[in-house]
Amino acid sequence: MxxxxxxxxxxxxxxxxxxxxxxxxxxxxxxxxxxxxxxxxxxxxxxxxxxxxxxxxxxxxxxxxxxxxxxxxxxxxxxxxxxxxxxxxxxxxxxPAQLSWTHYSILLGIENEGKRAFYEKETVKNNWTSRQVERQISSHLYERLLLSTDKGSLQEAANIDDSPKEPKDIIKDPLILEFLGLKPEASYYEKDLESALITHLQEFMLELGNGFSFVARQKRIHLDGDDFYVDLVFYNRLLQCFVIIELKTHKITHQDLGQLQMYVNYYDRIERLRHETPTVGILLCLEKNDTVVKFTLPENSNVFASKYQLYLPTAEQLTKEIQNEVNKRK
Structure with missing residues (x-):
């Protein structure tokens, strides 16, 4: 120059x-x-x-x-x-000085004060644009976080992403991936899902939540003559740990969980620095079996299974799921 x-x-x-x-x-x-x-x-x-x-x-x-x-x-x-x-x-x-009038006009459409306060705080913290706020509201982020945590009240849910203290605090279930444009009834492979996520990486990281940075795609691991490839690797600066995501377009099996546990073990023993917290593994799948997850993994495992959906859930669907979850915890 x-x-x-x-x-x-x-x-x-x-x-x-x-x-x-x-x-x-x-x-x-x-x-x-x-x-x-x-x-x-x-x-x-x-x-x-x-x-x-x-x-x-x-x-x-x-x-x-x-x-x-x-x-x-x-x-x-x-x-x-x-x-x-x-x-x-x-x-x-x-x-908040960070919010524009467009932000406020969107937030004012939320009647529940606790819910509105949640989106307001998350918008300020994550510097969301007005379009991102609209997307998070339409994808029912607030309600989905209720399903992803063992905290029981709506008021507590407003602080879920504030300062995660353990791996489960950063896990959303389900993840809504409607921005990929993949049709639920269409036939596609895991590599298609991975390519779509990389193409829409910014939207995917917004959906994952706070503190995520992209590290690698198809990360090669060489183990005594055998090569393995990790689908996606992220880093979460809030927990200071690697987050490994494996993609499955079918109902998960114990073999899928075992493979992801191996990747997590590798990162913990080879890649992780002393000051960093243990690696987290997320098996992102079309359908999961909580009982299989429970009995395949040790109780203190940092491996989790999370469903993905290719369409926006309705408020009625989420309300029903939340009520089912509340009934389970009683």
Missing amino acids: TLTQSIVVDIQAIISTAREKAARSVDRERVIMYWHIGNRIFEEEQHGRDRAAYGTRLIKYLSEQLQPQFGRGFSSRNLNLFRQFYRSYPIVQAL
Whole structure:
């Protein structure tokens, strides 16, 4: 790169950074403006005797007055949303600066406060875009984490990914892989599933959860003349451990579990450094048998089986599964 090219690149970077900061600053001011509008509408409503009727008339009147001057952004629907925004977040100083108005408008669609708080915290922690938040909500991440943990309450589930203390805290079951575009009824091989996951690696890591980094694909292990290939290797910085993922497009067998346990043993004895925690193995399968898993592996094993689904579950399906899980634990 010549000196002239270097200065162009530097100035381009300066401009891009300044524009990004300006955009964030503008959006932050917009968030605060909407909060204050919602606050003012709510205060005015308290003066009406029939508050519900007065509030409806007030919103309609404000929309008629504001839209000609300020545009469609001040429709009755949006003014109601501003009011809801203030009611849901009554302390303006507590509004996370990382969230844009698009983030808030998505979060406000969640009625359950604990559930909304969970997605809000995860969005800030993981720097999710608005599209990523929508995807996590539509894939029912909150409900699926309830099924993946032995904690019993919705409130506790909001802190599941906060600071995992043991391997099972980072395991989701099931994993939803609808972004791969593979049809549930179609015939495909494990190599097809692996290729699709690599193609959509960013989405896959988002689905895996917090702290994952990609390490290798088809990692070769040479054992006394025999070669073995590990499907996918990740590293989780929160637990400070390798995470090995083996892919199976069939119902798992004890042989599948034994193979993955061998890979985990290899990484623990050869690859793992002294300061790192034991390696975790995840057998990602289309169908699992918990009893086979239980009796194949030692009780303190770091190998887990997790199902994957190629479609988004419905809320009814997850509610039923959660209730079944609650009944099991009683």
